[in-house]
Amino acid sequence: MKKKKWLLLFSGGITTVVFVILGFIAIAAIVIGLETMSSSCDSDSSGDTTTASAGGAGGSWTQSGTEANKTAKELFDYWTGKGMSGAQAAGIVGNVAGVEDTSLELHKQESGGSGQGLYQFTPDSKYTNNPKSDQSWSVQNQSDVVIALEPGTVKSFFNQTKSSSPSETAERWMTLYERPGIPHLEMRQAAAEKAYTIFGGASIAAKDSILGDASGTAATGSASDAETLGCSTSGDTSSSGAWGWPFKAIKSKQDVMNGSPLDSQHYGMTSYDRGGGNHYHDGWDFQQATWGGQNVVAVHDGTVYKVAYSSDGRDWHVDVKSDDGWYETYQEGFLSKSDLAVKEGDKVKVGDKIGTLTGTHLHLGVSKTEIEKAQNSWNKDDGTWKNPLDIISGGGSSDSSSPK
Ligand SMILES: [Zn+2]
Numbered sequence: 423m424k425k426k427k428w429l430l431l432f433s434g435g436i437t438t439v440v441f442v443i444l445g446f447i448a449i450a451a452i453v454i455g456l457e458t459m460s461s462s463c464d465s466d467s468s469g470d471t472t473t474a475s476a477g478g479a480g481g482s483w484t485q486s487g488t489e490a491n492k493t494a495k496e497l498f499d500y501w502t503g504k505g506m507s508g509a510q511a512a513g514i515v516g517n518v519a520g521v522e523d524t525s526l527e528l529h530k531q532e533s534g535g536s537g538q539g540l541y542q543f544t545p546d547s548k549y550t551n552n553p554k555s556d557q558s559w560s561v562q563n564q565s566d567v568v569i570a571l572e573p574g575t576v577k578s579f580f581n582q583t584k585s586s587s588p589s590e591t592a593e594r595w596m597t598l599y600e601r602p603g604i605p606h607l608e609m610r611q612a613a614a615e616k617a618y619t620i621f622g623g624a625s626i627a628a629k630d631s632i633l634g635d636a637s638g639t640a641a642t643g644s645a646s647d648a649e650t651l652g653c654s655t656s657g658d659t660s661s662s663g664a665w666g667w668p669f670k671a672i673k674s675k676q677d678v679m680n681g682s683p684l685d686s687q688h689y690g691m692t693s694y695d696r697g698g699g700n701h702y703h704d705g706w707d708f709q710q711a712t713w714g715g716q717n718v719v720a721v722h723d724g725t726v727y728k729v730a731y732s733s734d735g736r737d738w739h740v741d742v743k744s745d746d747g748w749y750e751t752y753q754e755g756f757l758s759k760s761d762l763a764v765k766e767g768d769k770v771k772v773g774d775k776i777g778t779l780t781g782t783h784l785h786l787g788v789s790k791t792e793i794e795k796a797q798n799s800w801n802k803d804d805g806t807w808k809n810p811l812d813i814i815s816g817g818g819s820s821d822s823s824s825p826k
Contacts, residue, residue, distance in 0.1 A: 478609035479616035483519050483526050486620075490526040494519055496561040497526075497540065498621045504569075505630065508623025509614075510583055513591025515621075516614025517599075520592070521606045529559035540564050541599075568599070574673050575599050584628040588614035601671045603711050663746060665814040666772040668721050668786055669713045669779075675815045678708070687783070689809040696801070704800045704807040705753070705787035710779060717763075718777050718784055720770040721814055722750055728793070729766050731759070736785075740764060740776050741793040748813075751793045752776050755784030786810045 483490035494515055501511035519526060522542045529539055538546035539559055549555055554570040556563050569576050579598050583591045592614035593607060618624065672678055687707035695701060724744035731738050738756040743749055755777065756762055762777040764770060788810045789796040799806035 478520050479612040481519055481524050481526075481613075484616055484620060490519075493526040493528065493540075493561060494617060495621055497565070498617060498623075500562055500565045502626050505628060506580060507584060507628040508621070508626035509586060509588045509618055510580065510591045510628060511626070512588040512614045512618035512621065512623045513583065513586075513593075513595045513610075515617040516588065516592040516610045516612075517595050519617065520610040520613030521602070522600065528561065528564070541568055543567075572599065572673065580628070588618040588623065597671050597716070601677075601712070603714075605715070664772050665722050665816075666719065667814060668708060668718050668752070668776075668784060669716050670719060670773070671713070671716060675811055678706070678811060689807075689811065691803060698801075700801040702801055702803045704796075705751075705785045706810045708755075708779070708784040708786065710782050713779050713784070716779055717775045718752055718755055718779050720750075720772055720774045720776055721786065721788075721810070722748055723771045724748070724750065724769070726764045726766055726768040726770060729759075729762060729764065734797075737781060738762065742770060743792075747790055749789050749791065749793050749796070751785075751787040751789075753785040753787065755779045755781045757781050788813050 481490065482488045483494040485491055497518060498508075498511045498515050501514050502508060506514075518540045522537070523530070523540045526540065537544040539549060540561065541564060543549040543564075548571065549559075549564065549567050550557060552567045552570055554563070554566050575598050579591075579594055582598075583594050586594065589611040592610040596602065596605060596607060596610055667673070667678070687703075687709065689703055689706045691701050692703050693701070696703065720742065722742070722744050724742040726740060727743050728739075728741035730741075736751075736753040738759060738761070739751055739753040740762060741749065741751045757780040761780045763775040764777070770776065787793070787796070788808050789806055790808075791799075791806050796806050
């Protein structure tokens with residue numbers, strides 16, 4: 423639970439950047455426009471002759487006859503061809519054309535970013551090394567790889583947004599698939615609405631069976647999907663033994679590892695001194711930079727027995743007692759009580775909202791010892807605290823002590 427100064431500075435800096443950019447969307451639009459222009463000289467086989475395109479709904483892709491427009495339409499047709507509604511396909515196009523790859527060049531590294539292609543595969547080997555990849559960077563093949571990489575995500579998106587508006591689907595695709603550090607949600611939504619209009623989305627309804635087949639066949643060899651299936655995050659079941667991730671955007675252990683590159687955030691013996699020579703971390707930190715602004719949701723069914731502010735470094739925290747002997751604590755992620763969605767006595771199920779991540783990070787701790795008592799072992803690797811990732815991905819069956 424103890425925080426290290428540089429980590430706070432790092433997280434605080436990111437937070438500040440997020441808020442500044444959110445506050446000045448106009449500036450953000452200019453920045454993205456500049457990025458597009460500055461990298462327009464990249465070699466690329468798409469034959470795109472356009473020079474610059476603003477993010478949101480104002481890019482050259484909205485003008486018929488341009489290469490970018492053809493690519494956007496192809497992208498839209500791919501997803502409706504998989505059974506998605508016009509609004510769902512528009513939501514995906516909106517994410518790509520609005521923010522991720524505003525010039526819709528098929529294979530280009532965005533300036534300042536490390537991602538490649540329409541979906542900003544990061545690193546690009548995520549695309550090139552996938553068994554489904556034919557290395558063509560075509561619209562169809564990049565999209566095939568998206569399904570192969572995250573069949574569970576695609577299916578969730580489809581099931582959750584079958585009758586949603588383009589703005590809603592744009593937000594859902596952003597949350598489920600893109601999981602950006604900085605959202606630019608308005609630009610994704612504006613582009614989605616534009617795509618919906620110019621590509622005639624209103625006349626295309628979702629077709630269940632087709633996407634079901636597509637997801638099913640694409641699931642081969644996806645470890646992350648297997649993990650997804652092994653972990654109930656649906657939130658609508660009453661099975662008390664289930665475990666889920668604290669953010670709905672997380673589908674697998676790998677997503678967490680990708681999102682938490684700093685060793686200091688991991689559970690167990692870490693590489694840095696957390697104070698007084700202590701290198702032990704009694705939980706797992708989920709960073710603001712990756713999950714900020716998103717809902718923190720219950721990882722296990724139980725009863726909220728404590729909502730309090732503690733000045734020992736836990737800040738606002740929510741402690742939950744589960745019927746099967748587990749305790750869960752959600753700490754440090756909430757700047758104020760108003761960021762919390764629960765009160766003492768509330769019963770929560772996996773996936774129910776605990777609050778919104780406004781602090782530098784969420785510290786998640788799990789133990790079979792009551793939380794206040796377990797606090798005594800915050801700096802001791804004595805088996806009191808378990809590795810949340812092991813417990814969640816193992817469905818709680820793993821009761822091993824921390825890795826050495
Ligand atoms: Zn922590």
